[in-house]
Amino acid sequence: MRRIAWVRAAALGLCAAIPFTAPASAAPAPGSPPRPSKAATPEEVREAREAERYWTPERIRTAVPVDGTDSVQRSPEDGRRSAPRPPGGRQKRSLQEPSHTVDEGMATVGVFLIRNDKDEATPNQFCTAASVASPTKSLAVTAAHCLKRASGRNIAFVPGYRAGGSAAGQAGETPYGIFPVKPGKIWIDGRYLRSTPDDDVDVAFLRVGPNAQGQLLEDATGRGNTLTKVNSADLARPGITVVGYPGGQKTPLRCTNNTTAFQGRFMEIKCDGFRAGVSGGPFLENFDGTRGNLVGVIGGYKTGGAYDHTSYTSQFDDDVFRLYHQAVSDAPADTGSGASMGTSGTWSHARGMTTGRFHTASVRNHTSDLIVRWSDGEVSLYPGNGRYGFGKDIRLVKDKTWKQARQITAGDFTGNGSYDLLVRWANGRVTLYKNVNETNKLKNKVDLRGPNGTWTHAVAMTAGRFGGGNTRSDDLAVVWTDGEVTLYPNVDAKGMHGERQLMPPPDRTWPYARDLAAGNFRSTTGDQDLFVRWVDGEVTAYEDLARNGIGKRRKEHRLRPHNSPWRKATLATVGAFGGPDRQDDIVTLWTGGKLTLRPDSTTASMGPERILVSP
Numbered sequence: 001m002r003r004i005a006w007v008r009a010a011a012l013g014l015c016a017a018i019p020f021t022a023p024a025s026a027a028p029a030p031g032s033p034p035r036p037s038k039a040a041t042p043e044e045v046r047e048a049r050e051a052e053r054y055w056t057p058e059r060i061r062t063a064v065p066v067d068g069t070d071s072v073q074r075s076p077e078d079g080r081r082s083a084p085r086p087p088g089g090r091q092k093r094s095l096q097e098p099s100h101t102v103d104e105g106m107a108t109v110g111v112f113l114i115r116n117d118k119d120e121a122t123p124n125q126f127c128t129a130a131s132v133a134s135p136t137k138s139l140a141v142t143a144a145h146c147l148k149r150a151s152g153r154n155i156a157f158v159p160g161y162r163a164g165g166s167a168a169g170q171a172g173e174t175p176y177g178i179f180p181v182k183p184g185k186i187w188i189d190g191r192y193l194r195s196t197p198d199d200d201v202d203v204a205f206l207r208v209g210p211n212a213q214g215q216l217l218e219d220a221t222g223r224g225n226t227l228t229k230v231n232s233a234d235l236a237r238p239g240i241t242v243v244g245y246p247g248g249q250k251t252p253l254r255c256t257n258n259t260t261a262f263q264g265r266f267m268e269i270k271c272d273g274f275r276a277g278v279s280g281g282p283f284l285e286n287f288d289g290t291r292g293n294l295v296g297v298i299g300g301y302k303t304g305g306a307y308d309h310t311s312y313t314s315q316f317d318d319d320v321f322r323l324y325h326q327a328v329s330d331a332p333a334d335t336g337s338g339a340s341m342g343t344s345g346t347w348s349h350a351r352g353m354t355t356g357r358f359h360t361a362s363v364r365n366h367t368s369d370l371i372v373r374w375s376d377g378e379v380s381l382y383p384g385n386g387r388y389g390f391g392k393d394i395r396l397v398k399d400k401t402w403k404q405a406r407q408i409t410a411g412d413f414t415g416n417g418s419y420d421l422l423v424r425w426a427n428g429r430v431t432l433y434k435n436v437n438e439t440n441k442l443k444n445k446v447d448l449r450g451p452n453g454t455w456t457h458a459v460a461m462t463a464g465r466f467g468g469g470n471t472r473s474d475d476l477a478v479v480w481t482d483g484e485v486t487l488y489p490n491v492d493a494k495g496m497h498g499e500r501q502l503m504p505p506p507d508r509t510w511p512y513a514r515d516l517a518a519g520n521f522r523s524t525t526g527d528q529d530l531f532v533r534w535v536d537g538e539v540t541a542y543e544d545l546a547r548n549g550i551g552k553r554r555k556e557h558r559l560r561p562h563n564s565p566w567r568k569a570t571l572a573t574v575g576a577f578g579g580p581d582r583q584d585d586i587v588t589l590w591t592g593g594k595l596t597l598r599p600d601s602t603t604a605s606m607g608p609e610r611i612l613v614s615p
Contacts, residue, residue: 036214037137048212051156051180055113057173061163063113063124065247065277066146067303096239097256099273105162106252107131107176107221108291109243112142112206112280115154128244128252128281129157129206131224132294134328136207137216139224140179142280143299144192144204155181157208159221163250176220177211183365184386184578187327189319190334193389200265202299202314205327225282227324228293230316235261237295241287242269242311244278244298253278256287266301266312274298275308283313331608333387333578341382341390341613344593349375353589354462355517355575356410356419356473358436359383359394363418368575370587371410371421371436377402381438388578388585388599388610396441409516410436411463411473413492422448422463422476422491428455432493448495457481459511463491464518464528467546477516477530477545483507485550502550512536517574520583521557521603528583529603531574537567541603557603590615 112129127146132139140157157179189201210216218224230237241256255271262268267283274281283296296313298304305311314320326333341347352373357363358381370382370390378398382390404426413420414434421433421442430449433442449455459479466475468489476488476496485503488496503510515533521541522529530542530550542548543555550556560566571589576582578599586598586606595613598606 037210037216037219039216040210040214044209045212045214047180047209048178051178052212054115054154055156055158055178059124060111060113060126060158060161060173061250063111063126065279066114066125066127066148067247067276067279096258097241097254099253099255099271101249102243102252102254103162105160105175106243106254106290107160108225109252109282110157110159111161111245111250112140112146113156113158114146115156126245126277127279128277128298130243130280130282130294130297131157131159131217131221132205132324133218133224133226134324136328137218138179138207138209139324139327140181140206140208140217141227141282141294141297142204142206143297143304144188144202145197145299145303146280147186147188147204155206157181157206157217159217161245161250162252177213177215179208179211179217179220181206182209183581184333184388185327185330186387187323187333188387189323193334199300199303200314201319202303203297203316203320203323205323207327207330223291225284225291225294227321228285228295228316229318229321230267230295232261232264232315232317235259235264235267235315237267237285239285239287240267240269240295241284241292242271242274242281242298243284244274244281244311246273246275246308247277250277259283262301262312265315267296267315268301269311270309271311272309274305274311278311279304333389341595342393344595344613344615346593347589347595347613348593350571350589351375352405352408353571353573353587354408354410354421355573355583355587356421356436357412357417358410358419359438363437366576366581368577368583368585370573370575371396371408373402373405373408375403376400379442381436383438384575384577386578388597390577390612394438396436407458407461409461409463409476411476411491413463413472413474415472415474415492419473422461424455424458424461425451426456428452430455434493446493448491460513460516462516462518462530464530464545466518466530467527473518473528475546477502477518479510479513479516480505481511483510485510487546502545515569515572517572518583519574519586519601520576521601523582531572531586533566533569533572534562535567536562537564537569538562539564539566539572539606543603559601559603559606587612 108131112127114125129140129142160175185207187205191198192201238258240259243254259267259269281298284292298311300314301312355368358369367384367386369384372380377400379396380393407424410419418435421436423431429451432446434444461478468475476491482505484505487500512535517531518528519531527546530545532540539560541557548555568591577585584601592615594615597610600607
């Protein structure tokens, strides 16, 4: 059949990002009947109720500070001569307001809870966070170092938290409810994600879902704090209020003092008692008792300071506003390009890529990982971090035999939720490696086909949820050298059961398909779409492959035309690397070793390009 090009007209609106301002709004009285926000969905409310069930008062009280487990801890200076002095020594403070607890809590400041979901004997953790005024009504800010050990999921914000019991008629410990952080909706500057974090950008924005009453954050608490730019010449500022939750008491500590400039890039404040747990707490200017102008968060130099009487913040400059606008517009987050993915020189030797839930954490969190086969016979697993990036690679095998692997794909063929790797070898053998993860690696091998002449003619293949009668990714689509395209439903460790012909041979088009992948370019439910990269640079998505096929009834969406720059792509695959559990993020390797990711793609367009490995 002949591929006919068409022109798709599209309009793209570009809005300039500007700081959000709104009239001041008081927090609703705690205990008053909540009014659900119109934007809340039943699924979001369900997630909030699940978070409430986990974060019982006892679990919140027993959570330990993230700072207290880091290599640098905030501690009181003990007066020993051998103890290092804080930067600048103990300066005269001229405190406007000594440090004191705020027993009633503050609507715009709360605890940021990090759940231990790794089945380890470690406690839940917490930092301090604050709400930020935004058009989304759903943003909070904390320190980036608070998220070093967080999986990107199972974390929540509790504004206005106050420890202890409540008298009759008073609000409880969580007066505004618990707001789960939406999976993948964490924005951290890529420079902080590298192996050596840049303390100039120790800040993170988080988008939270509604509480269990269906309220968005600012609908529940009133307007958040207003993000405010700070120039390097204005780091010394009068009357700055700093708030944090010290470990052990879980009651907010507040202090107002003048700040000084430190190293020309940090703001320093002297306030007693700000021990481990206060990281991420806000620096507020023009504070009215509930909210103010946000000019910093405790972090930066020595992750906020080594002593409990001196705290720091990174400078809130254009870099912080860039992150804020990413969060407001729901743009893809930074990934720490090159932090753990190697160099373009290395990636020029990649010969095969596929995605699936392999790593134990990824199976639990419904996040995709990347498996790569290299020209020297090594096979590597890159765990997804849930934020459109990847962790350090794990070697699965290094064996010259793997040079003979011609195609690899992944699916849940054994039905236990952990993905398996399917390999087609040069001699036609087809092998299934069951339950591939960081421990099993490639130990559990089953040959589905011995060496044969038929499978040597497979051009490309991918596994997906293509209508095999269940919800597993265990249906195999294969393109052959004569143009035939077949679908094998419900492949398992016992073999292939039946064959459905999608395109009869001979066909002059399909031999030019280079990469196949399963995707969810319309929704997360139902059967999947087939992603195809063609040798001439065209990129196509076939909507609902099982229902519509690839013949006359097909629903074909052209994501890139023929002769596009995608002619220079060498490999492409699709996974769920951030945001909701939707397989719509396209990873592409290009000539020269550049590696990119286009998140949240649809049948209408691809997402904006993010560079994982620079050329």
